Amino acid sequence: MDFDPTSHPHRRFNPLLNEYILVSPHRAKRPWLGQTETIQATNLPEYDPECYLCPGNARMGGQKNPVYEKTYTFENDFAAVLPTAPPAPIASHPLLTSKPVHGGCDVILFHPRHDLTLSRLGLKEIEHIVEEWIAIYKKRSQQEGIEYVQIFENKGAMMGCSNPHPHCQVWSQSDVPTLPATELASLARYAQSDIAPSGAPKGPGGKPCMLCEYAHIEMQNAETDGRVVVRNEHWVAVVPWWATWPFEILLLPFKRHIPAISDLSEEEKAAFAEILSQVTIRYDNLFSCMFAYSMGIHQRPTLSGDDIAHLHLHFAPPLLRSATVRKFLVGYELMAEAQRDLTPEQAAARLRGLDGVHFMEPTSSCVQTPMLFAVCSILAAVLQPAFGYFVVNSPALHDVWVNGETHQVSWTKGARDGITSFDIEMSRLGSSGLTFVAKNVPSADSSQRSINILLQDVPPGDDYFLLFLNSTHGLMHATSQRFSVLAAGSSGGNMSSATNPKAATVTVSGPPHPTQAFATTFAIAANAARRTEPALPVIGTSFVVLGCVLSVAWTLVW
Numbered sequence: 240m241d242f243d244p245t246s247h248p249h250r251r252f253n254p255l256l257n258e259y260i261l262v263s264p265h266r267a268k269r270p271w272l273g274q275t276e277t278i279q280a281t282n283l284p285e286y287d288p289e290c291y292l293c294p295g296n297a298r299m300g301g302q303k304n305p306v307y308e309k310t311y312t313f314e315n316d317f318a319a320v321l322p323t324a325p326p327a328p329i330a331s332h333p334l335l336t337s338k339p340v341h342g343g344c345d346v347i348l349f350h351p352r353h354d355l356t357l358s359r360l361g362l363k364e365i366e367h368i369v370e371e372w373i374a375i376y377k378k379r380s381q382q383e384g385i386e387y388v389q390i391f392e393n394k395g396a397m398m399g400c401s402n403p404h405p406h407c408q409v410w411s412q413s414d415v416p417t418l419p420a421t422e423l424a425s426l427a428r429y430a431q432s433d434i435a436p437s438g439a440p441k442g443p444g445g446k447p448c449m450l451c452e453y454a455h456i457e458m459q460n461a462e463t464d465g466r467v468v469v470r471n472e473h474w475v476a477v478v479p480w481w482a483t484w485p486f487e488i489l490l491l492p493f494k495r496h497i498p499a500i501s502d503l504s505e506e507e508k509a510a511f512a513e514i515l516s517q518v519t520i521r522y523d524n525l526f527s528c529m530f531a532y533s534m535g536i537h538q539r540p541t542l543s544g545d546d547i548a549h550l551h552l553h554f555a556p557p558l559l560r561s562a563t564v565r566k567f568l569v570g571y572e573l574m575a576e577a578q579r580d581l582t583p584e585q586a587a588a589r590l591r592g593l594d595g596v597h598f599m600e601p602t603s604s605c606v607q608t609p610m611l612f613a614v615c616s617i618l619a620a621v622l623q624p625a626f627g628y629f630v631v632n633s634p635a636l637h638d639v640w641v642n643g644e645t646h647q648v649s650w651t652k653g654a655r656d657g658i659t660s661f662d663i664e665m666s667r668l669g670s671s672g673l674t675f676v677a678k679n680v681p682s683a684d685s686s687q688r689s690i691n692i693l694l695q696d697v698p699p700g701d702d703y704f705l706l707f708l709n710s711t712h713g714l715m716h717a718t719s720q721r722f723s724v725l726a727a728g729s730s731g732g733n734m735s736s737a738t739n740p741k742a743a744t745v746t747v748s749g750p751p752h753p754t755q756a757f758a759t760t761f762a763i764a765a766n767a768a769r770r771t772e773p774a775l776p777v778i779g780t781s782f783v784v785l786g787c788v789l790s791v792a793w794t795l796v797w
């Protein structure tokens with residue numbers, strides 16, 4: 240049996256934190272029965288009189304924000320660490336030790352506009368933020384007793400951030416905290432290792448640098464088949480080999496060893512702003528929402544710290560399958576080790592394939608006036624259902640399939656949704672395991688709406704369901720309702736629809752088997768890629784353009 244990272248469970252090593260993560264790619268296909276989140280509003284006002292971060296408004300501590308025009312930094316009114324701390328009491332037992340910590344907390348407001356996040360700011364505006372990060376890093380790290388400066392952004396209510404006004408925090412303190420301390424120790428160990436020389440840049444003293452080396456390896460992977468999401472002249476964003484969060488990103492400079500943001504050249508800063516924009520735009524575009532995440536900058540702890548550090552940013556976003564389904568780190572992850580379903584390569588492919596223009600940005604002149612926008616939106620909304628839907632008609636809820644008999648699987652889908660074939664898998668709610676039923680089921684022709692399945696020796700159960708998906712890219716189109724399977728010869732089989740004698744029949748045998756090949760693989764039709772009808776965007780856009788023309792005429796007449 241050959242190892243396939245997209246279907247065989249395996250553990251991956253995270254060399255930064257010196258820990259493993261369990262990857263269980265076969266589980267990505269199970270249906271979601273857990274909690275769903277509310278979608279965060281995208282129609283925020285430019286100025287919110289109730290927001291304590293908007294220009295001119297009073298903060299909770301009573302002070303008033305100036306009418307700032309770019310960025311604005313102030314000391315957190317409710318700081319987690321304070322400028323002075325009394326010595327810790329002598330421990331009554333070695334198991335009950337503590338140490339004092341002191342420092343300061345700052346808040347950096349990215350922009351006066353209440354409704355704009357990093358993803359929607361211009362490159363010049365992001366460059367102002369980078370300059371502000373550098374300024375605060377320099378200022379805080381020169382203060383007496385400060386040994387570490389942590390810049391981080393918590394974005395979205397899902398991450399516990401109650402105020403959508405674009406901002407980040409900076410906590411500066413008298414100790415290097417646990418995670419960066421672990422990473423710095425890993426980098427120091429790596430510098431002492433004798434790895435084979437590569438073309439990667441070197442760290443201080445000509446010693447190997449783990450992150451120079453890692454970025455170098457990732458850059459060598461073709462961008463169509465690796466973990467690189469986006470790159471530019473100086474920076475690369477990857478879903479790291481060891482990612483814990485579904486769409487986690489590691490962003491780092493790859494051309495030379497750069498310990499901290501204060502070491503960036505003007506050109507590297509501009510490239511930094513550009514890639515920050517690209518990463519955050521792709522995040523928002525992934526599920527067409529204001530994508531929540533926690534972002535942190537890891538670098539040399541302070542200006543005078545050890546150059547072993549290699550500047551990098553972590554983005555830890557919780558969303559998993561849609562704007563409303565998030566990942567929780569619970570159970571096995573809290574008690575054993577981190578675990579993920581989607582492979583980092585699949586996540587990178589999804590992010591890489593997204594548009595670099597924000598979904599809320601106007602892409603045509605249609606959205607320049609409210610009237611035209613309204614007409615275009617209505618047309619787009621009316622047209623949407625005609626193209627993008629996928630409904631499973633049978634098996635229906637509580638259908639009963641019997642071993643030794645043939646049953647119909649049927650669906651209805653948009654004819655111009657761009658899905659010319661898909662795969663069908665069978666799974667169970669109560670136990671893990673997948674049966675690969677059929678690959679490349681043709682669906683370009685709207686008359687092909689069913690296949691028949693003959694069951695043989697499939698274990699009886701009342702918790703079966705079918706998945707309709709693109710298994711190569713992990714894209715789910717639809718799932719069927721739950722149905723039952725009975726032993727051969729049982730009576731009581733009931734079906735919501737009879738079999739279709741003209742449709743192909745696939746034989747499915749035995750229990751679920753996650754490593755077996757598909758029972759049937761259909762040949763890809765020669766004309767599948769060459770659509771005879773215009774694709775969805777063409778038709779949709781044509782109607783929208785037509786709508787705009789009509790509404791221009793309408794506006795002129797009035």
Ligand SMILES: [Zn+2]
Nearest residue numbers: 290293353404
């Ligand atoms: Zn605000």
Ligand SMILES: [Zn+2]
Nearest residue numbers: 448451496549
């Ligand atoms: Zn390096």
Ligand SMILES: [Zn+2]
Nearest residue numbers: 422537551553
């Ligand atoms: Zn790090």
